[in-house]
Amino acid sequence: MFDTLTDRLSDTLKKLKGQARLTEDNIKDTLREVRMALLEADVALPVVTDFIEQVKLGALGQDVQSSLTPGQSMIKLVQAELIKVMGEANESLNLKAVPPAVILLAGLQGAGKTTTVAKLGRWLKENHKKKVGVVSVDVYRPAAIKQLETLAADLSLDFFPSDISQDPVEIAKNAIDAAKRKFLDVIIIDTAGRLHVDDEMMVEIKALHAAIKPIETLFVVDSMTGQDAAITAKAFNDALPLTGVILTKADGDARGGAALSIRHITGKPIKFIGVGEKTSELEPFYPDRIASRILGMGDILGLIEEIEKKVDKEKAEKFARKMQKGKGFDMEDLREQLQQMQSMGGIGSMMEKMPGMNKVPQEVKEKMNDKMLARQIAVINSMTMQERRFPDLIKGNRKKRIAVGCGQELQDVNRILKQYQMMQKVMKKMKNGNMANMMRGLKSNAKNLRR
Known part of the structure; x- marks a missing residue:
């Protein structure tokens, strides 16, 4: 995960080890290379510009401790800024609603929405002991409905059937009513995806959102699309009141552009990150831990x-x-x-x-x-x-x-x-x-x- 960015930043910061102290010249050289590393990682340009400016201010200001070597000082500053860019701390799901708490997942086709519905259901069941139901309102892809049914059966989640002849709003309302009768804690709704953002898609999902008023509206996005992930997230955020983002396929993302761009561009937190294909491979997104991993420090905790x-x-x-x-x-x-x-x-x-x-x-x-x-x-x-x-x-x-x-x-x-x-x-x-x-x-x- 983010191997390319890790390698570039590690090599860049290593060059400061032989320096006696931080100076305007070696800060300038180092930040030039950090900037290139971030751009190569497909981080959005406004994010890179702001990132470099903040690290530069810290390096030239009072943030550098005399007890640290130049290399340690710069790593500390870069790490702090990485954490800040990605959102400071993990933001958990808001489930404070009259049961069932409704979670709506939106996103483009191929981002891994249906699998993420199952992963999130499993995570809520195992970590919060919630009784979870799932339903698909993707009336354009019968295979998506069948896929969710299979995953739900494997994970012992309540599955509410739907049919391509039904209206998405009708499917969602019926499922929520059924979840109430079953005394479920949470219901997760899988929506239809498209190959790109289009007006028809936005009109449909806006109507669905207005009808069911979910407590969480999460945008599911493929992290391998880099800064395009942040741009797409912004388009959805302009149409829907998103409460957070789930990054998928991070195990195949060697760059990290999406993780570093989304919060800055949308203002919305990344709440979860998909780190593999298995339904167990969904993790809460901790900016401090991801920053440590990007800098090659691992995530011992x-x-x-x-x-x-x-x-x-x-x-x-x-x-x-x-x-x-x-x-x-x-x-x-x-x-x-x-x-x-x-x-x-x-x-x-x-x-x-x-x-x-x-x-x-x-x-x-x-x-x-x-x-x-x-x-x-x-x-x-x-x-x-x-x-x-x-x-x-x-x-x-x-x-x-x-x-x-x-x-x-x-x-x-x-x-x-x-x-x-x-x-x-x-x-x-x-x-x-x-x-x-x-x-x-x-x-x-x-x-x-x-x-």
Whole structure:
């Protein structure tokens, strides 16, 4: 996510490391390169101009602390301005309404609206324990209605059927009435998209909005369209009272122009960001965390929250007790750790949030993917229970049998055994530590880093 911008900004700010202090000359040179980096990331020109001016004022003014090096000072200023441009803090959904709270999603065709309806429904259900209903008023695409029905069934969301012969306003009103009878907390309405902004589309969605008066009107936009995303968002905002934006497909966006342009151009907050195709891959948009990721600092707090939310706490505590008793780390434990990583969205999701990942060569990143996790688990599954508990038994013929059993090469078996040995050494050092305390310590440190 935003890899190109991360690389350019990191390289630019690194050049200040050898300087003794910030001067008008090195500030000017650095900001010229920052400006180019932002323009190459497809950030809107008015945003870039204002951004550079604010960083320049900070660098030449009293904002630079004498305790920091020039490089640290400039990173601090750039980070603060990135946060400011993207909206300071996360703005949560407003659900303070007589149930059901109505959320209307608007946007162009292909932005991922229907999938986002399902993702948002899942997020509300899992994080806020809400009873959620969904309905599609896209009478132009029967496939969209069917897609939403399938997603709703998979996620156990209440689906309200609709038909292409019906009027969109009628569909929405009927669904809201049905949601009231079912005592649902929230209903999310998926609207029709177009390939571009047109008058007919705006008239239709204005009429729908006036009829149902949603408490949240969210614009769904593909982040890969760069500053065009901000321009389209403004067109919708001029027609509708938008309350926020959801950026989709951020996992495929190497630039970041949309994230950095939308708030400045529309004045509306980005409330969520889609970071993958799975229905679990929707995250609240935290400007400070995204700024850290853009500058190659990772998002430790986000990573810890994900671990706390998705890791099986009972298994984690059981594992911690086993380590404390000095019973040793075996292949069963390694398999469990790999499966936990899978449940957290895989390696890619974790790597995005780890500091310094922008310095890892691309070819290494490409090898560290979810297929690799699945292959490693398959190797361990091919071992007998005795071999998993006593990996030192695995020699010559046993290795060949394991490789044949999982359909992989001998080197794949050797690789997982080597990984196990490295993990075993780490676990020995952790023997006297408590996993819960370690997690609390990491979280505290992450919060301190953000201050």
